[in-house]
Amino acid sequence: MGFLESYKERGRLAQWRKELEAQPRPHGIAELARRYLSMGDSASAARTLDFGDGLFPTSDELRRVRSMLLTDEAEERLREAKESVRTRPSPGAYLLLADCYHAVGRIEQCAATLRESTERFGEDPATLEKLGEIRLLRYRDSMAVTDAVGATQLLLRSIAAEPGRVRARAHLAELYFLVGGWRLAREQVDAILGLEPGEERALALREALASRSEDLALDLESQLTAVEDNRAFCGRLPWEVASDPATAERSPLAQPAEEIRRLLEWSGLERVVFVVGEEPAIGVGSANEALGDASARLSPVFDRTARGMELGMPAGLILECESGALIVEFKRGATLAMTTAATTRLERVVVQARDALERLVRS
Amino acid sequence: MMMEVVQELRGRVGVRGVLVMSLDGVVIVADLCDDLGADAVAGLASTAVGAARQAAQRLQLGALRRMTMAAALGRLVFLPFDELILVVVTEPNMSLDRTLLEIAGPARKIQQLATQW
Numbered sequence: 001m002g003f004l005e006s007y008k009e010r011g012r013l014a015q016w017r018k019e020l021e022a023q024p025r026p027h028g029i030a031e032l033a034r035r036y037l038s039m040g041d042s043a044s045a046a047r048t049l050d051f052g053d054g055l056f057p058t059s060d061e062l063r064r065v066r067s068m069l070l071t072d073e074a075e076e077r078l079r080e081a082k083e084s085v086r087t088r089p090s091p092g093a094y095l096l097l098a099d100c101y102h103a104v105g106r107i108e109q110c111a112a113t114l115r116e117s118t119e120r121f122g123e124d125p126a127t128l129e130k131l132g133e134i135r136l137l138r139y140r141d142s143m144a145v146t147d148a149v150g151a152t153q154l155l156l157r158s159i160a161a162e163p164g165r166v167r168a169r170a171h172l173a174e175l176y177f178l179v180g181g182w183r184l185a186r187e188q189v190d191a192i193l194g195l196e197p198g199e200e201r202a203l204a205l206r207e208a209l210a211s212r213s214e215d216l217a218l219d220l221e222s223q224l225t226a227v228e229d230n231r232a233f234c235g236r237l238p239w240e241v242a243s244d245p246a247t248a249e250r251s252p253l254a255q256p257a258e259e260i261r262r263l264l265e266w267s268g269l270e271r272v273v274f275v276v277g278e279e280p281a282i283g284v285g286s287a288n289e290a291l292g293d294a295s296a297r298l299s300p301v302f303d304r305t306a307r308g309m310e311l312g313m314p315a316g317l318i319l320e321c322e323s324g325a326l327i328v329e330f331k332r333g334a335t336l337a338m339t340t341a342a343t344t345r346l347e348r349v350v351v352q353a354r355d356a357l358e359r360l361v362r363s
Numbered sequence: 364m365m366m367e368v369v370q371e372l373r374g375r376v377g378v379r380g381v382l383v384m385s386l387d388g389v390v391i392v393a394d395l396c397d398d399l400g401a402d403a404v405a406g407l408a409s410t411a412v413g414a415a416r417q418a419a420q421r422l423q424l425g426a427l428r429r430m431t432m433a434a435a436l437g438r439l440v441f442l443p444f445d446e447l448i449l450v451v452v453t454e455p456n457m458s459l460d461r462t463l464l465e466i467a468g469p470a471r472k473i474q475q476l477a478t479q480w
Contacts, residue, residue: 108456142435294418301414302432305439308407309399309452312435318459319415322425326418339422347459 009039017048026052030061037068042076045069074104085113091121098130110134128158129168136171140178141332142313143231145224151175166195173205179223180234182212204238231333259360260284269349270324272338274360285339295328295337316354318346325349329357336360365392365476372451372469377462379437380452383473384408391447399452408450412441431459438462442470444477 013035020028029052036045046069052062081097094117101110114131132154139147152175158168173188175181186209192202212235227233260272261284271285273292281292298317306314319326325346328337336357340349369381373394380395388409393401412430419427430441433455440462442449449470453462 144435290422294421298414298418301411305407305411306432306434309404309437309439311437311439311452311455314432314434316433318431319419319424319427320429320431321419321427324424326422326424339424350459 006039009035013044021051024052024055026056026059026061029056030059030065033062033065033069037065037072042069042072045072074100078104089120091117091124091127094121095126095130098127102134107134107137123157123161125158125162125165125168128154128161129165129171132158132168133171136175139175141315143228143233144312145221145228148175148179148224148227163191164195166192166199169195170199170201173202174237176220177205177208177235177237178233179220179227181220181223182209184220185209201239208235208238259356269338269340272336274334274336274357276334276361291326291337291339294326295335298328299330299335316350318350320346327353329353331357331361334361365473366394368469368472368476369394372466372473375465375469377454377457377465378451379454380404380450382408382450383477384448384450386412386443386446386448395452404450404452408439408441408448412443412448415441416443429463431463433459440466442466442474444474447473447477449473 013032016028016032020032029048033045033048033052036042036048045065049062049066049069052059053066056062078097078100081093081100084093085097094113098110098113098117101107101113111131111134114127114134117127118131132151135147135151135154139151152172155168155172155175158165159172169188169192173185173192176185176188185205189202189205189209192199193206196202223234260274260282269285271283271288271291273281273283273288273295275281275292275296281288281296283289283292285291299314302314302317306312314330316330317326317328320343322343324339324341325343326337326339327346327350328335329350334357336353338349338353340346342349365383369383369392372378373381380393380399382393382395382401382404383391384405385391386409388405390401390405393404395401395404411432412427415430416427419425427443432439432441435455437455438453438457438459440449440451440453442451451466451470453465457465
């Protein structure tokens with residue numbers, strides 16, 4: 001867009017903003033913010049969304065445009081970080097770039113950046129800690145012994161180089177807690193609280209560990225193998241479990257159901273089912289019980305197929321058929337299954353499904 | 364003939380293994396990377412395609428045309444043609460659309476050869 005056109009467009013948008021202030025409506029505010037984003041004006045888009053959020057806090061349209069804005073800002077930070085690494089390389093610049101990749105969900109590139117830093121500048125405690133964090137993230141999905149061992153080794157090396165690394169100890173404590181290594185988790189929690197007495201997550205873990213009197217097994221490797229075989233962790237991190245009884249009663253069903261309903265509305269899907277472990281399935285759309293049944297039958301078959309071919313944990317499945325498609329995504333013991341009448345451009349649906357499952361698992 | 368097409372497909376970017384098998388799991392032609400046994404792959408694939416076909420029928424989606432399974436360390440594409448199944452193992456990080464594009468041409472040739480089977 002040329003300078004004169006851009007100037008005229010800004011004038012039109014300013015006039016539109018005045019109209020919306022006089023007669024606010026969520027669709028109009030969302031569209032205005034979208035127009036600012038398309039012009040590269042994140043600041044005006046943010047101000048517009050703040051105005052809209054104040055009046056329509058539950059608007060789905062405003063929420064969707066907010067997601068687009070956050071992505072734009074993160075991409076801009078990523079560009080700046082890449083430039084820093086190119087022009088003023090240092091372990092700190094690489095770490096910042098790795099954090100930026102992490103923020104936009106590009107985990108493999110985050111790990112590659114950290115490895116490049118290590119090759120270029122040698123190991124340092126901060127890079128080891130970040131690598132350990134990434135490996136732990138992978139372990140949360142894969143539950144594979146190799147990922148747990150890899151994460152543990154990286155974090156222990158970080159701590160050995162710099163014993164005061166609270167976050168490295170926190171990641172280690174989380175890992176030990178997840179696999180039932182209560183004694184090892186307690187050691188790290190005590191060390192963290194010795195360094196930072198008010199560290200919230202360490203305090204929450206200490207409280208959760210108080211009710212665990214013995215390790216499930218003395219041998220950490222046995223515990224890791226049991227987690228991989230059973231595809232289940234021994235403990236849930238306290239900040240991932242709702243503590244308020246009212247919320248606990250509401251959150252297992254209400255938030256996922258709402259998320260799934262939204263997915264059904266704007267993705268052109270016919271039916272959606274979400275299952276976590278042994279919990280009852282949550283489904284929306286026509287004949288979703290049949291979908292729940294079909295995905296429950298398929299999941300173990302594909303688990304055996306992936307493991308049998310040594311491809312690791314299954315992440316997703318797409319069945320393309322004459323009259324539509326079945327898409328199933330797996331993550332941390334949860335399954336999201338959906339059918340669509342679409343038979344082409346399914347990758348877009350898969351990406352939406354993956355994002356939705358990530359939000360569902362986090363909720 | 365079929366071996367040549369399989370080898371051509373195996374040489375495509377991101378493809379780690381190719382196998383053509385009968386519906387009941389008998390290997391016809393295979394070009395897999397060293398750590399994958401053809402018979403084991405065929406057995407697993409036969410079960411997977413069978414389960415997928417049943418699911419498609421139950422959900423009234425019509426005949427199964429293609430199945431893709433993504434896993435942590437790789438991706439599997441299953442293409443059933445009448446009496447044969449083509450199984451392709453690919454790298455995990457390629458985009459789905461790119462993967463299917465790489466496979467499309469050789470898969471069509473194998474489908475044509477399958478009709479002569």
